[in-house]
Amino acid sequence: MDDERIIELFFSRSERAVTELAIKYEGLIRRISHNVLRSDRDTEECINDTYFAVWNSIPPQRPDSLKAYVLGVARNTALGKYHKNTARKRNSFYDTALDELAECLPDDKSVESEYDARELGREINAFLETLGREDRVMFVRRYWFSDSVADIAEMLDTRTSRVSVRLFRLREKLRRHLMEKGVAV
């Protein structure tokens, strides 16, 4: 079923909306959720929570890209669960990815706010626009999708070491980009 039709089902509050959404996107939702949570049980809960969140937000939302919207909701839902779990259990995979990025991001000890995160996100987008496609995909797969370095290497048909080195250089490039923009590092 095409995305427009699924969105119309949500607007008409048809129960089929979630069924059709699941048929089409559960695989992707599961991937995103599991990359962050690394627990099958938490992933299953996250999938259900994602469907519930999408149901509650469409309408009034009418996303231009249902796929991107659902992935975003899934990621945010997974992150919410991840942060709850963090105190109890450390997820080394996702933490490692975040720690990598922390090396090149601002280390401002002052009050942190959503505004700062949004501004930083804007700068990251501006940075991504300067990259070639492969570099950009590598960065997004690592830090948005939380794919492992090994997974990314497989995607790009290259060696793990090449991906590690490339990501390191991209982080350095991001750090220089942020410094040029006046973002404290």
Next chain:
Amino acid sequence: MNRKMISEAVGYIDQCFVLEAMELSYRERCPIDRDDEVISLNHRKKGISRSGKIMLVAAVITAVLAMTAFAVSVLGGRVELAYMNVGGQTISGPVTITSEDGPVKLGSWYPEGIPEGYEITDSSLATDNHSMCFENAAGARVEFVYNRARYVEEGTASNEIMPGTILFGVEEQQWVRVGNADGLLYLHTNGDQHLYWADEERNIGFKLYTTDPDMDLVELALTVKERAELFVPTDWPLTEEALGQIGDYRPSVLPEGYEFYCTNGYPQNGDNASGYAYVTHSYMNPEGNVIHLRVENDWDTSNSAETVRDLYTNAYMDDYACTRFTLGACPAGLVENPDGTPHFLIWTDGEENLVFRLEADGLTGEELIAVAESVALVE
């Protein structure tokens, strides 16, 4: 900057970059870790010469005559009263909601009294949900859905119930009788109507919805009758297209009593946001247990929790054991629930760039593997 802030900042990455990264394809791989202990199983390939559509209709008739059904429950508990939804508010009345886990027979139902002038514009068929939508020339709509019955607990707020149970703009709710069943009729401020009732004996919940404020939904509900045949869904052409892209892979060996039930699929094309095609064949036994065989192409973009690589590494498995083996020449994994019962079986065909997922309730690992071994392309 703490991890939470970092993850929030990354969350603002533009959708177009996320979608671009989704288009990236894996190179075809069929990795076999030769240091691992593997169990080689024969993978017999057989061809069966029949068209997919004929199989669908014939098997549907067989399945319906077998009088079984299956549905997956989101809630657990004992079925007690009529199926209904809650509309943004708590409801009152002598009702209790739960639904039971386990198989449920849906059968094939149709609102025989659908008014003249209404034509089917959309319908879908799955083992746990059947639905059809009718429209007339004036644009008025009637929707008929039936699935596993769900029940509302007295005093339960609507947001405690899973999606599909929230109604907005409810002006009035009325208790009604639909034959021998209790039902709830919701009248909306915009003239829409929702009617819910259940066949308690069969554990099937029914819903009628209309945008026509003058339609007597209770009268229409009384005309809902069971038919001998399952309908062919309106999106069958898309399923056919997906079958053409992937190929029609089916098992020739099934546990006793299982018959073909239905096929769902979606093709891979320029407009397909999923980026891959999939086909799911579902089989059902007289008790309503179901076997799903799902085949996807471009397997590298599908569920990472099910890629063979993850199965090999077991890196993500907290509570689920995974036994790795080969199915013919294909890497495979049998994933088990924490209680040791099979969860699903997955294998990849690197030559065809396909991933197969076989999922069933109540089957042993050996039974799942026997079904998987028999999966072959239907000529």
